[in-house]
Amino acid sequence: MRQDGAGREGAGMAPSVAVALLLLLVPLSSAKPTKAVLNVTITWDVIADGVLDDSTMEVSVPSNSANQVVLSQDISDPYLIVSDSGGSKLEFSFSGVRAKRITGSFLVQTDYFNRTATTDAPNSPNLVGNTSTIVITPEIAALAETFRPLAFPQDVIGEVNWTFNNIRYNMSYYDVTVNDIIGVTMPSDWVFKNRVGVCDELSNMLASMTRSEGYPTRVITGYAYVDGKWTPHAWIEVYSQKYGWIEADPTHNQFLNLNALRVRIGMADDMEDLRDAINATSKDAKSVSLETDVDIRLVNYSEGEAVDFEVTFLPQPPLEETQPVLIKARNMANAVVYTSFMFVPPMTVDCGDCQGRIVLDPNQTKEVELMLRLPQLAPNIKYTFPSTLMSDYGRMNVSFERMQIEQSIGEKYASVQDLPVSFKLFVGLFLIGAVALVAIAILLGW
Template sequence: MSKVTALFLLLTFLFIGSSHAIEVIDEPALTTSLALHVTFSGKVSTPSEMKRIEINMSFPQSCETQRVTTDEKLAYDKLGNQILHIVKENPQNPFYYSASAYVETSSFNLYSLPENYALTDYERKFLEATPNIQSNSYEIQKLAEDITKACENDFEKIAKLAIWVNEHIEYDLSYGDKNYDALWVLNNRRGVCSEYTTLFAALARAIGVPVRYVGGYAYGRKGWEPHAYAEVFLGRWVPVDTLWLQVGYLDATHIKMSIGKDNQVEDNIEILGYNVKNVKWEKNEPVFDILKANYREREKDFELFASSSRLNPGDEFLVVWRYLPKQYGVAELRLEPCIGNAIEEIHEKERRVILEPGREAIAVWRLKINKNLKHGYLYTCPLTLNSNFFEFRILNITIDTARTFKKIGMKAEVLNTEVELGDEQVVSVDVSVPLGIRGKVGIIYGNQVKEVEVSKNEKLSFSFFPKLGENKVYIYTSTGDVVEIPFKVIENRDFSIKIEAPKFLKVNQDRKLKIFLTNNRETPLKINLTIIEDGEKTTKSLEVIKSEKIERDIRFSDTGDRIIKIILDGKGIKSTKLCRIRVYTKPEVDISLLQYDRDKKLAKFKILVSKDKALNISIKINGNLKTIEELEGEEVITFKGIEEVSPATLCYYDLGGERYCESIEVKSVKSMKSIIQRLLKIFHTFYELFIKRFVK
């Protein structure tokens, strides 16, 4: 360590005012800044003599939320990661190494996002599918579209994907030393932070959002532990921790060690010497000495209220959480009922709410009072709200079993149980109010809450413009009644899209993608048409008067499934279509003889299909015919009753339906059994000609 670095660290200790490290971080999610000393160490050994050793391994990164001071030698990889670079000539065996850094971290807080931005070549790298992050898989593409189809902006899409992964993947520590791919995680629904991040990255890339895989450490339930999370590009790089559901916000205990395209670790070691083998690299877990920690206060500026505060047994009511966010994020909320049997039913305790600056956020719980509570008592039921970032709060509900309150009656219905996107939904409520009673009737939809004072019988009407997909609206009274009405929003029937594309396309073959748009409205419709192909996004603004035809040349140089995504966005129009094309090449089919018994007229052949799948394969030998419906790889077939094994007539089809036929000479593949049989035959001949005659 240089004198300058040593002096810097000494001054840091003096500034902090204590040389004692902090042992425990009580609330990691609320950590706003950390100052810590990190030490990496390990041992390398081999039975061989080492002449030179070179180690490259992950190291804390200098970035927007992390400042690193070190005297160690660093190198940089092709993605810009700074790598710890250790080189030693004629090292001892075993070779022990140690490296350290002073790291200052701060939490990431997202207050704004650019409205428009373009991707550079660097960001486009993180749109690409990899063997572990199969964002080009149809299953991944379809799921990502289903999750995000009703979203209004990119942050909402990313948050929805993170919430889905968090809710559908089971945390299983037994997978801590594994690195499974996205499709495996989707099918098995379990893993640790790396599996959560891998699946999220595939889903986000599938909708055209660049994702970096971040490897590092974070402070969890058992202290410091290896951790993985993601960064998405939304005009700037934004962190997303799907395991701990920090989206747009990241606490300061996250130590970034590397970024990559997927979950493959890049650490490596190189040893020069004579006949070097059996190298053993033992890495110790890093030592984190926390010198200083700062925390944020829990958010207090929110509202928590009940639709009814004084209730009778059997009544229903809503608990509503309202908050006006100052920054992007996801709020995790959990409402716990009072201990005992006062609450008969609560519809799901947990809520995940997406937060966007200046846009009111709402969470709703529906509860029911136990109708069998003992008569003649006045109960107080404290409901408690727990959250990751919001203060603990108690909401007291009074339940009166001694007297029965007069109730406001209501009958509510929606105008349509199915409405088109862009159309207004109307909720009508017939209210009947007992004489001398005053109260409220309210409606909750999305992030809107409306209440009306009522004191007489009347008919109320509420209207709003709902989102695409499955929806529900709550209507309630202040005297203990709740109605929940589901309805569906579908794509506009006045506008249609038809896509014509080949299901199969040969490698390097040119074809046309055709898109037909039809507008059945009386007025022209302005829309944005976006086409995403292999991560490349092109957007075109159109005015569709009656009909419009768009043609696009398509050509692919590699085999496999290709997904072309077509997105329409306009007034009352929000539609995404996926076009799946299988790119293929001509398969190569080869036949080899495995075994032939001339006496039994029995022959076994190996059929090997490479490069791509072959369909309806037929092999004809001496008038005998065998067929295979489809094959990619190898299969063994048996012919009976044949005199000769060659030539053979081979016919098959490629995926596009083109037929190939040829006459081929069958090659012989000598098995061990056939070799032994031949040797025995030679020995028998030798015995008959020489040994038997000599014995006589």
């Protein structure tokens, strides 16, 4: 996500907006944070080369959502709330100054495994149609149509995966165009054609597909803790009558239950509506700029696993060349969760398609049965097959044992019906021959 903003011109001025992000490196383990408390401090600096007359500034600030609660806030100047439909945008007014600093401090709790009820149904027609940067072309509609046969949310999961795999993430993507478009969010039709962009463009691409299917979709901007640092980021939320607003992040190929070290600041129908802006008039100032500094500090966090996996190797007769595996997934979170998994046996074992995706309602348990095909085993030797179950919540090492027991003919063939046809034919011919020899001997008087 870009944080350069987009100013609105005042009298004779061309405002520019720049953002500096103060990074706080926080040592974390490899486990997935499920809940966090963050102190978010935002500083807005308005700087002009002359005295400003009537001026207004609109900025986005953290707000409540299904996964986020603003526990407290302290803002230095009076303000008006100009937008609060899932995201807050504040307006400040001032005059008679060359420079103005406004600060806001927000104590934010994020929790991606215990969602609150999301009953705020879509209230804007723009959430299902074209907007400035979310453009549904016939080609994009045809692509989205290929996922429609899948039931929700598998269709959206497929679209997240397609965007992640087909749109190349590249901060220098603007080099492929004729014009210098640094700081401009490119629309989804451009993204589909050029197959390149950053989180803004990937979010626009995904939103155009979900809207094409008829799902109300809104874009989200904020910050995410990635690779040891806080970075500006963008993702989307898709509305479902069953689940409410659920999040999808095509940049990181994530759906539902994102990492709790993520702060949501802006929400709108379109990326262009999320830019901080300054609108000023002045008799002598030629330019004005808005600079935004964001400092995010971790107060505390907790880790956990929303899904508990259990692997059972079902019993099989000794001579069977297959091994059924039962994978049981249980949702331990007070929220709908999604996880992908992959069962990895030794290379000598054929697993076929041993991966899948599971969506679990709160406290729900689902079972998936896989079938392994074993290699040819020498008799009377015990073999151990170490395996691994990998999921979005970690990995589990498991193993099973098999031994091919060499059986006697009596054990192998419990009845005449179990005997091989060739053996039955041989015995039959032998008996016929023996009877014939006895008959000949009797006739000849032997």
